[in-house]
Amino acid sequence: MLHEGGKAGGSRLPRSAVAEPIDSATAATLPSFSPARIACIGCGYWGKKVARNLASLGALHAVADVSPDALAEVSNQFTVPGHTFEAILEDPEVDAVAIASPAAMHGEHVRRALTAGKHVFVEKPLALQLFEGHSLVKLARDRGRILMVGHVLRYHPIVLALVDEVRKGRLGEIKHVYSRRFGLGKIRTEEDVIWSFAPHDISIILALLNETPTYVSGEATSIITPGIADIANIHLGFPSGVTARISVSWLNPTKEQRTVIIGSNAHAVFDDTLPWEKKLQIYDHRIELSAAAPSVSKAEPVSPKVAEGEPLREELSHFLSCIATGRQPLTDGHEALGVLSVLEQAAKSVRAKSGH
Numbered sequence: 001m002l003h004e005g006g007k008a009g010g011s012r013l014p015r016s017a018v019a020e021p022i023d024s025a026t027a028a029t030l031p032s033f034s035p036a037r038i039a040c041i042g043c044g045y046w047g048k049k050v051a052r053n054l055a056s057l058g059a060l061h062a063v064a065d066v067s068p069d070a071l072a073e074v075s076n077q078f079t080v081p082g083h084t085f086e087a088i089l090e091d092p093e094v095d096a097v098a099i100a101s102p103a104a105m106h107g108e109h110v111r112r113a114l115t116a117g118k119h120v121f122v123e124k125p126l127a128l129q130l131f132e133g134h135s136l137v138k139l140a141r142d143r144g145r146i147l148m149v150g151h152v153l154r155y156h157p158i159v160l161a162l163v164d165e166v167r168k169g170r171l172g173e174i175k176h177v178y179s180r181r182f183g184l185g186k187i188r189t190e191e192d193v194i195w196s197f198a199p200h201d202i203s204i205i206l207a208l209l210n211e212t213p214t215y216v217s218g219e220a221t222s223i224i225t226p227g228i229a230d231i232a233n234i235h236l237g238f239p240s241g242v243t244a245r246i247s248v249s250w251l252n253p254t255k256e257q258r259t260v261i262i263g264s265n266a267h268a269v270f271d272d273t274l275p276w277e278k279k280l281q282i283y284d285h286r287i288e289l290s291a292a293a294p295s296v297s298k299a300e301p302v303s304p305k306v307a308e309g310e311p312l313r314e315e316l317s318h319f320l321s322c323i324a325t326g327r328q329p330l331t332d333g334h335e336a337l338g339v340l341s342v343l344e345q346a347a348k349s350v351r352a353k354s355g356h
């Protein structure tokens with residue numbers, strides 16, 4: 001057994017931020033209800049994937065992009081009309097939008113879509129400033145519209161299984177979590193690697209720990225574009241005594257997408273680069289503290305059986321289900337504010353260290 005950590009009465013996340021894992025009813029088969037008619041805004045690298053999944057769910061109604069080439073390609077591929085964003089907002093046949101435009105435009109696009117009465121799915125991050133996120137969440141509430149943010153890994157069947165194992169106490173008391181998201185490109189120039197990559201890790205860690213961090217510190221290195229971090233570390237401290245570390249880089253020769261959870265009874269590794277059946281591995285290593293020095297007995301990893309599913313399809317299926325039922329999404333505006341708050345604190349810490 002490991003030593004017990006401190007147990008300060010901590011600030012638990014609001015209920016909506018830790019909604020129960022989605023159940024099999026939201027598994028991404030074709031929806032049993034008539035799906036909402038959705039327009040995909042932005043047909044770039046990620047928007048194409050969003051459009052493909054919406055089309056396969058029978059929900060893609062139209063697409064928009066300011067680039068005529070990108071628009072024509074996706075509009076032709078899925079045989080749906082290509083419009084301007086403005087025309088989509090005015091189209092009464094469009095129930096909802098899925099926004100995959102550049103992050104710097106999210107705030108404006110979400111605001112205009114909600115104001116036009118559309119339900120909104122927006123790619124991460126919800127906005128590039130916390131105060132703007134708060135006003136968008138309020139707007140969605142005032143307008144009675146679904147606002148869902150694309151923290152896609154929260155819909156990854158393996159992450160759902162991991163969160164389930166942690167909440168059931170399979171790992172014992174969580175002591176430390178670390179997450180690494182490395183790759184080469186896509187190098188962005190408007191938001192840095194913290195805002196681009198870390199929302200995924202923050203969203204998973206907040207779900208695993210069900211607490212709000214009381215300590216957030218960041219450090220970053222800019223190599224390609226002055227002032228835009230390419231490599232960063234974020235350190236988190238939670239009221240329960242748990243600590244977490246997130247490392248992100250889009251300037252790394254190899255791809256790494258790994259979250260490790262150190263519990264008092266077992267350790268878990270989620271590695272999204274491995275084949276499906278090995279993505280989640282739980283190690284029942286034992287650490288004996290009774291002797292003069294801690295001794296370790298290692299165990300072979302076990303991998304819980306998890307049905308395969310494409311996270312983005314699961315996510316968009318959940319959006320459709322929320323529109324149909326009025327239920328709040330797992331990654332609703334409140335969940336996104338928890339993530340934005342950590343991002344903003346990390347960015348502030350980075351700025352303070354660089355003297356800006």
Ligand SMILES: NC(=O)c1ccc[n+]([C@@H]2O[C@H](COP(=O)([O-])OP(=O)(O)OC[C@H]3O[C@@H](n4cnc5c(N)ncnc54)[C@H](O)[C@@H]3O)[C@@H](O)[C@H]2O)c1
Pocket residue numbers: 041042043044045046047064065066067070085100101102103105123124125150152186196
């Ligand atoms: N969930 C994930 O894992 C994941 C992965 C990659 C990207 N993303 C997110 O997806 C979003 C898009 O990223 P990307 O890599 O596809 O970028 P991209 O640059 O490839 O695509 C953005 C597209 O938006 C279009 N656009 C710009 N302004 C527009 C406007 N006013 N109206 C309509 N279209 C407009 C651009 O022409 C471009 O085609 C970002 O928010 C990013 O964070 C999420």
